[in-house]
Amino acid sequence: MCTVCGCGVGEVTIGRSAATPRRSDAPTRGWKPVAAHAHAPDHAPPAEAPEAAETMDFGSGPARAHAPGLSQHEMLRIERDILGKNDGFAAANRRWLAERGIFALNLVSSPGSGKTTLLCKTIEALRGRVPVAVIEGDQQTECDAERIRATGAPALQINTGKGCHLDAAMVAQALGRLDLSGGSVLMVENVGNLVCPAAFDLGEAHKVVILSVTEGEDKPLKYPDMFAAADVMLLNKVDLLPHLAFDADKAVAFARRINPRLTVFRVSATTGEGFDDWLGWIDAARAPMAREA
C-alpha cells in the first residue's frame, strides 16, 4: 500500500517494522541468463533468436541438468526493471502520439490545486485554434470529465479505484477510445497526488506540475520527485496572493533547487492572469510535433 495516500489493498498499518529478509540457504547453481522480455504467454520461444531482436532468448541459456524428480533450488538471473512494463507501454504511447502529431501533457498536483479549472480555462483559450481532448484520472466519479465536456471538449474518465496514479497501460486503452485528431492537444489530468504519478511515465511530451499558493512554499522540497520529473510548473491561484502570506519567489526558488531546468508560469485559472505565457509555451512546444506528423 502507498504510505502517502494509503491507497492499495487492506488496512493502513502504522509502525509496522520491516521484516528481516529471510536469507536463502539454498545452494545456488550459478547465474543463468534469462530474457529481458518474456514471451507472450502463448508464444513458444523461437528456435533461433532473431538477429536484431532486443530480446535475449530464454532458449540460449545453458541447458539444465536435473536429477529427474528431484526438486532443486536454482538461481535464475532476471535483471528486469520493476517499472519496465509501464515504461514499455509509455514508449508505445509516445510513438503512437508522435505518429499523429498529438501533443500530450500530463498534469500532476495535489488534490485541489486547480488542475480541472486550469484545463477548462486552457481549453476555452485554445478554442478555434487547436482541438483539445482530455483524459481525466480520479479514484472515483465522472465529475471532472463532466466539467470538461461542459466546455465542449471530448473527455474520457478513468477511475482508478484505490489506485493513486494513472499508468501507461490505462492511457493506452484510453487513446484507443478517444477519437483524437492529428495535430491536436491531449491533456491528461492525473490523480491528485504529488508522489505516485512521478514514477509512472504515461508517454506524455511533458509533465506539468501545478502548485497553488494556498499550499506551502516548501512543497517542492517535501515532494521533490514530482518537481524533478516535471518540465513546467504552473504556480496557480496567484489571484489570492494579496490575501496570503505565501512567498511566491521562495516557492519558485525551492522548485528550481530541485529542478534547475523547470519552466515556471504564475497563473490564475479563475482570472486568466498569466495565461498568455502559458498558452505561448504550449504553442511553441507543440509546433515541432505538429510539423513532423
Place this chain on the structure above:
Amino acid sequence: MHEMSLAEGIRTIVEEAAQAEGFGKVNAVVLEVGELAAVELESLRFCFEVVMQGTLAEGAALTVERVAGVGWCMSCGESVPIKALYDPCPKCGSYQVQPTDGTQMRVKALDVDGAVERAE
C-alpha cells in the same frame, strides 16, 4: 511512490519468467534497490506478501540488495556519494548534482525450485 504497483510489477516479472522457464515454485525474489529509489521498503514487503498470494511465489522471501547513491557534481567535476536525491554535494554544497547510480529498482534474480525438466 506506489508500492502496490511495484509489487504487481514484480509479480508480472515472476509470472513471465515462470512461463518461459517452467519452474515450479519461487523460494526467494532478489531485488536490487538503489538507496535513492523512491520506494518504501517496509511498504513494498507488505504489498509483496499480499500480491504474491495464490501465485507460485506465495510465501517467498524478499531479499533486497541495496546500491549506494552516487552523483556527479558539476561544480567539483567528480562523482560524489549522496544519501538522498536533491541533497547538496557533500564536498562543495552545490545542488547541481546529477544522480548516476542508486536510483534502480530491479528484479535481479529468482531462487526457484527447478522441478520441471525443460525439453531441449
